[in-house]
Amino acid sequence: MPLTPDCCGGVGQDTSRESAPCPLCRKKGRHVENTTVRHLLRKEMEEKAGQEDYYLCMDEKCDIAYYNDRTGTTFRKKDIIVPLWFKEDADPRYACYCSRITQEEVIRAVREQKITDMNAIRKYYDPEAASQCKIKNPAGRCCSPVFGETIKKAKGFKEH
Incomplete structure (x- = not known):
């Protein structure tokens, strides 16, 4: 499938949820569905994800990867299996x-x-x-x- 802004069956920018601030850096994050988070967590962390959606902390210096303001659940960069391209230490x-x-x-x-x-x-x-x-x-x-x-x-x- 060619790369387009609408690839992945129209998966685009989600504007349906107001972003909550990251509990560590206090900057607003980007809404990410639970399916995405579960696929990228280390195996031992999957159960902790529950069924809720998350926010991706977009601050390049913050150690938080995903967070949920309602449940208080956070996942740090070390809890996921891929580096976050925008974080300053991504490799x-x-x-x-x-x-x-x-x-x-x-x-x-x-x-x-x-x-x-x-x-x-x-x-x-x-x-x-x-x-x-x-x-x-x-x-x-x-x-x-x-x-x-x-x-x-x-x-x-x-x-x-």
């Missing part, structure tokens, strides 16, 4: 979680292979690519915005 920084393509690989494809299309880059690294953003991307959404920003960053690079 690697994925541009595409479904195909496990890093931002560095996207930049390399743009600069060295002169590929500037998301779908072409994805096929270059993962010919059998399949979109499963709802369960593989920590935000539970398509990665096309992050992927697109990484391509723009690579295009703007000027070697001296």
Whole structure:
């Protein structure tokens, strides 16, 4: 399936729930469905997730990954199986979680292979690519915005 803002069957930005502040950094998070959180938690943490949805803490310095303001449940970065691309210590920084393509690989494809299309880059690294953003991307959404920003960053690079 081609990467588009509507890939994953229309999984897009959820605006139905007002964001609660993170209990650690107090910044507002991004709503994420329980299904996403459960798929990304370490096995020993799954039961703790319950049936409630969560918020993803978007602060790059905060140690919280997911939190639920109603139950008081929090999961830290160490409780999930993938790094959060926007956290300052993310390693690697994925541009595409479904195909496990890093931002560095996207930049390399743009600069060295002169590929500037998301779908072409994805096929270059993962010919059998399949979109499963709802369960593989920590935000539970398509990665096309992050992927697109990484391509723009690579295009703007000027070697001296």
